[in-house]
Amino acid sequence: MxxxxxxxxxxxxxxxxxxxxxxxxxxxxxxxxxxxxxxxxxxxxxxxxxxxxxxxxxxxxxxxxxxxxxxxxxxxxxxxxxxxxxxxxxxxxxxxxxxxxxxxxxxxxxxxxxxxxxxxxxxxxxxxxxxxxxxxxxxxxxxxxxxxxxxxxxxxxxxxxxxxxxxxxxxxxxxxWPSTWCKSYKYHALRPLPLSLWLMPKKPDCDILIFHGEVNPHDAITGGGGKWYRHILPAPWLKEYW
Missing domain, CATH: 3.90.550.10 (Spore Coat Polysaccharide Biosynthesis Protein SpsA; Chain A)
Known part of the structure; x- marks a missing residue:
């Protein structure tokens, strides 16, 4: 083995x-x-x-x-x-x-x-x-x-x-890898404007969630961390995994 x-x-x-x-x-x-x-x-x-x-x-x-x-x-x-x-x-x-x-x-x-x-x-x-x-x-x-x-x-x-x-x-x-195994927080969790102004990021159905760009997991939990034109609300559901 x-x-x-x-x-x-x-x-x-x-x-x-x-x-x-x-x-x-x-x-x-x-x-x-x-x-x-x-x-x-x-x-x-x-x-x-x-x-x-x-x-x-x-x-x-x-x-x-x-x-x-x-x-x-x-x-x-x-x-x-x-x-x-x-x-x-x-x-x-x-x-x-x-x-x-x-x-x-x-x-x-x-x-x-x-x-x-x-x-x-x-x-x-x-x-x-x-x-x-x-x-x-x-x-x-x-x-x-x-x-x-x-x-x-x-x-x-x-x-x-x-x-x-x-x-x-x-x-x-x-x-x-099969496409459902790894998903992107940026592309699959964050919502586009204007929905991101009042809807929290959604929880993707995947095994591993990838963070790339300006937002890290601790930023995602509390909200913020993105560029000035992207409003990012907190994702409290992430605490369970992080």
Missing amino acids: SQRYILCMKWGDKYPAEYVNRLYRMVKRHLSLPFTMVCLTDNDEGIDPAVRCLPIPSLNLPDGLPERGWLKLTTFTPDLHGLQGTALFLDLDVVIMDNIDHFFTHQPAQQGVFIIRDWKRPWRKVGNSSVYRFELGAYPELLEDFRARFAEIRQQFRNEQAYLSWYVHQHNELHY
Whole structure:
């Protein structure tokens, strides 16, 4: 039986240690299969001892670059601290709303990367990497290609998930989760104006709720956190899961 890992990353000061701890508690509630949770981080202070903290492999990026999530590509390090098995990567700002066993059991023999299909432009071969599954050690040449062509890649791809999707698609091994499993708070919970002025965000029917853009889970519960033209009411139903 392949070892199962829940993998996450925390670097810099965008998210506190409590986000790692909340993610761990959500996984414990909603994953009945044996697992080990690993956080790749530059600072393990305040993180629950039940989470195994390991250093983020070096990517040697130039200083002062805009944040584009490039560090997440280090999950494809050929030998990631000796870990072997199947990894399910979760962004720190996701909210798990139901059982996630099937994210491991879904087509377990299928080679490649399972990822969220982009909601805004689903015709593109670009996945949302808030939730992706892969075999540790797969695609050992990925980082070699990234490092060798970084200047070119920066111009061609907006962020890490665009490059990752392109790279894996070249191997014909990019697969998408069923569309009902992961939904977006931005696209599936928030209501358009003017309904957002008096109706709270609706609760999507999904297993994992993805937060991207300006609103984080703690903002969503209390309301606010969006751009000036988007009025966001509180979503008290989110407390049950967060």
